[in-house]
C-alpha cells in the first residue's frame with residue numbers, strides 16, 4: 001500500500017491511480033531566463049524519486065514538465081517579463097536565452113540521473129491551447145477585462161484558497177502587492193496586453209488584443225491537453241502553494257467543471273543556506289557546477305537530498321554535503337567487496353518498500369540500506385541493492401570509470417620495468433611520485449593496479 005501526503009487535503013492518503021494504464025504526473029518546471037540553483041534542482045530530484053517509486057511499484061508513468069519561456073513577470077501580474085528582460089540585458093534574442101538556460105538545466109538533470117519526462121512542454125508552443133482555455137473561462141463568466149489584461153475573478157470560484165488556507169482577497173503574509181485595476185487582490189492575469197510603447201520579442205494576437213499569456217495559464221492548459229481532465233499527481237516547490245497552484249486549480253476546475261482536478265498535490269520544501277531560502281532575488285544562489293567546483297559530485301548532492309525528508313527544509317552547508325560524500329563513498333566501498341550470490345533478500349526489500357511507500361521516506365530507506373550493508377549474516381545483498389538503487393538512482397553498483405592520466409600510466413610502466421630489474425629503491429621513488437599525483441599503485445606480480453586516491 002502506497003501512501004502520499006496530499007497538500008490539498010493536508011493528510012496522507014492511499015495512492016491509487018486514476019486510470020489503469022498509467023499514472024499521470026505534472027511537474028512545474030523552470031523559467032528559463034537564468035541558471036537553476038541547487039534549491040530549484042531539489043524539486044526535480046524529488047519528482048524523479050517520486051516517479052521512480054511509482055515505477056518500482058509496477059505502474060507505468062506519463063510525466064510532463066513545462067518550460068516557461070514567456071509571461072513570468074517580475075512582480076506577479078506586473079513588471080517586466082523575466083525572459084524578455086534578460087534578452088534585452090544580454091542583447092540576445094529570447095530564443096537564444098531560453099535555449100541556453102534550458103540546455104544548461106537539462107545538463108544538470110542528466111548529471112543528477114533525473115529520468116527525463118515524457119514531455120518537455122514550452123509555453124510559447126501552446127499559445128492556442130491557452131487562448132482556448134481563457135475563452136472557456138470567459139464563456140463561463142469567470143473573467144473580466146481591465147486596461148492591461150484579462151483577469152480571473154477569484155471571488156467567483158468557490159474553492160479558491162483551499163490549498164493554501166487563505167480567503168479570496170486576503171494578503172499573502174502581509175506582503176504589499178500591486179493591485180492595479182484588479183477587483184480582488186487574489187485575482188490574476190490570464191492574458192496581458194502588450195503595452196503600446198513597448199516592443200516585445202514575443203507577442204500574439206488574441207480575441208482580446210495583442211499580447212501574451214499570464215504565467216499560470218500555461219500549466220493548466222498544457223496539463224489538460226497532455227494528461228486529461230483528471231491528474232494523479234501535481235508537484236512543485238512549497239513556494240507554489242500560495243499563488244501559482246491556487247490559481248492553477250481555479251483555472252482548471254472552473255473550466256473543466258471537475259473537482260478535484262488533481263488527486264495529490266505534492267510539494268517539496270525549500271533548500272536553506274544559512275537559514276534563508278536560496279533565491280536569485282536574494283543573491284544567495286549556488287549552481288550544480290559551483291558545487292562540483294567545490295569538490296563534490298552531482299551524486300553527492302543527490303544523496304544529500306535523501307538525508308532529509310522532502311517535505312522538510314533542507315539545510316545546505318559544506319559540512320552537510322561533506323558528510324553525504326563520505327557516507328556515499330563508504331557505501332560504495334563496502335559494496336565493492338560484496339560477492340553477488342544471485343539471490344534477493346526479501347526481508348530487507350520489504351523493509352525498504354515500507355519506507356519508500358510511506359510518503360517517500362528516503363532517510364528511512366537509506367537507513368535500511370545501511371542496516372543491510374552492516375548485517376554480516378544477510379544474503380542476497382547485491383541483487384537487493386540493485387533493486388533499491390532503481391529508486392535511489394545513485395549508480396551504487398557502477399564501477400567508477402576514471403581515466404588514468406597518461407603521465408601516471410607512463411610512470412607505472414617505468415616502475416614495472418625497474419621492478420623487473422630489481423631496482424627497488426628507484427621503483428619506490430616512482431611510487432611516491434605517483435602518489436603525489438593522486439594515485440595509489442598496487443602490485444600484482446609484475447603487473448599493477450592503479451586506484452584514484454580520494455582526498456580526505
Ligand SMILES: [Zn+2]
Pocket residue numbers: 027028029219244248
Ligand atoms: Zn505550474
